[in-house]
Amino acid sequence: MPIKWILHWQPNAGTTINSHILIEVANCAESINGVKEGRWKNTFTFYKPILKEQANASEFPQIFLGVSLQEQPDKFYMAISRQRLVVEAESSMQMIMENLQSYKMKLAVNCEGLQYRLGDFRLRVGKVVPINSENLRRTVMEMEYLPISSWETSHLIMSEFFEIWKETLGKRSLPGHFAHVEPNFSEFGLSNQYTSQHTVVQYASILAQMAATSQSSQATRN
Secondary structure: OOEEEEEEEEEOOOOOOOHHHHHHHHHHHHHOOOEEEEEEEEEEEEEEEOOOOHHHHHHOOOOEEEEEOOOOOOEEEEEEOOOOEEEEEEOOHHHHHHHHOOEEEEEEEEEEEEEEEEOOEEEEEEEEEEOOOOOOOEEEEEEEEOOOOEHHHHHHHHHHHHHHHHHHHHOOOOOEEEEOOOOOHHHHOOOOEOOHHHHHHHHHHHHHHHHHHHHHHHHHHO
16 A cells, blocks of 8 residues: 555644635645646544443543545544554444444544645645534645555655655745654554555544644633
């Protein structure tokens, strides 16, 4: 499977994330001869346990992230960050959980946008929005290098392309930048060979940060 970095937009202090950023980033991809390949969408759902008895609380993860990736429509992924665990299951797992009434949805968001092909690279630029809402929560970008599936082998060429991208985007004087935080995949028992589970771990890190930022903002307003 091709290697992939998941990047998130880091706004400058005192600025907010808005749809104008998405438009500028898409225009930037086209300006360096990116060929538009269509739309993409991933879905992320935070689940919390339905406890029949409070005494059983310690037996269940307090919260876990369920992930449906467009590239793997028959699969459903579960990430439990505290236990450093990521599990692949059949897509029917969501229906099973609903029937068992073991977990309920706390928050669901879509990550969706446009994808572009630039030679051996593919860029997916997207917005993170709650389902049934247009309230923009985060801007993300998937940077994929198609010929290589080894995380370590690809690091140099991915870094070089990222620097070129940052330089190109920097000419537009946007109020922020894309940031890449590399998780420690070995903590999740993942090898050097890239899989969809590596993608899930990267998204889980970004969405956890998003949730923490949202809670912090609400606490400040209250």
